[in-house]
Amino acid sequence: MTDTETKITQAQSAALELANISAEARTDALHAIADAIEARREEILDANETDVAEAEELLAAGEYTQAFVDRLKLSESKLESIVEMVRSVAGQEDPLGKTLEARRLDDDLELYKLSVPIGVLGTVFESRPDALVQIAALSLKSGNAVILKGGSEAAESNRILYEIICEAAAEVPDGWAQLIEAREDVETLLERDDAVDLLMPRGSSAFVEYVQDNTSIPVLGHTEGVCHIFVDEDADLSMAEDVAFDAKVQYPAVCNAVETLLVHESVADAFLPEMVARYRDAGVELRGDARAREIAEMNAAADEDWTTEYGDLILAIKIVDSLDEAITHVNANGSKHTESIITETADRAERFMRAIDAASVFHNASTRFADGYRFGLGAEVGISTGKTHARGPVGLEGLTTYKYHLEGDGQLVATYAGEDPRPFRHEDFTGEWSPGRLSEE
Secondary structure, three states: OHHHHHHHHHHHHHHHHOOOOOOOHHHHHHHHHHHHHOOOOOHHHHHHHHHHHHHHHHHHHHOOOOHHHHOOHHHHHHHHHHHHHHHHOOOOOOOOOOOOEEEEEEOOEEEEEEEEOEEEEEEEEOOOHHHHHHHHHHHHHHOOOEEEEEEEHHHHHHHHHHHHHHEEEEEEOOEEEEOOOOHHHHHHHHOOOOOEEEEEOOOOHHHHHHHOOOOOEEEEEOOOOOOEEEOOOOOHHHHHHHHHHHHHOOOOOOOEEEEEEEOOOHHHHHHHHHHHHHHHHHEEEEEEOOOOOOOHEEEEOOOHHHHHHOOOEEEEEEEEEOOHHHHHHHHOOOOOOEEEOOOHHHHHHHHHHOOOOOOEEEEOOHHHOOOOOOOOOOOOOOOEOOOOOEEEEEEEEEHHHEEEEEEEEOOOOHHHOOOOOOOOOOEEOOOOOOOOOOHHO
């Protein structure tokens, strides 16, 4: 058995134990992790500085983009955000052991649907060392073991963060978190459908597609974040300008940044000149269709610009004739991630939001709000654009599944079959499962 296979097996064993430790123990471990990260921030920043220095050399050689290097960098403020995130996850309601449904099949025969952990999570992510902490924290709170594979560009950062997490959570079953590093380790991970219950890749669209194409393990994630903002004919143009600017410029390297701006033709002349000037002052490269270029100076957009996730200060702009055209464009070219309409007319907002096929659809808000922390989920393991089993920012609830508990008093299936079967009651009721509930009543 290889070292990676051993780690996967250890995680599988730890998952069975972790699913049964108390919510208080999991929460206490998370607070210990937050305290440890805060106390050892200098070690973390020193390790990250080593990673960033190597990445900047590759940036100078043209092998990395600036956006890639920016995602790699940690700072005092980023570490504060990481600590706050861990404490936020710790403060979330326990997602386990909830009675999701209760149904009385017959007298003294009660069925309960309860939330439980998924089991063993495998995650492969690139560039962002804060992703390791997010995923580990959410996995621990939701009672899941996790196998973490970061990119080689963040190796030093990931190692120190993993060490801190494991040492701080010493009271949690040993082996609940595992770190793998080599590229061949990923191949081993993808093959272990006998032990790994869910894969969560985070990285480039090509990388996520590779994972999806090379495993039989269920995959949760998204390949691209081609997000749109539509400035409607009834938009407050000052609001539209602020929202569209935030969605592109506030942090362009992430998947919920806007990549295409659609503008209704009736407001294009009034809206675009100032919007373009503001983008240009912020260093945004603009690529527009023919009508947009008649109003403001920008480069010509190619066909591929409408389906491209730039992850950088680049934006495509298109003028549309109607709300229907905007909806059609988004559904044809978007990646089902996050879309937004800016309008003062509720009916038009409702029409857009109902018609768009995406995990998140916003009204008068920046696409950058599509985030687990901002949604109040504590954090997220990633964004899912699929429709099963979780969609949008995936927090604690998305890391649980369910199982059924049946409480009976010696009932037999034969009683409910045959020529004169006893009928089922099938009555839903409100109640929490507890062992021996029937005998207590």
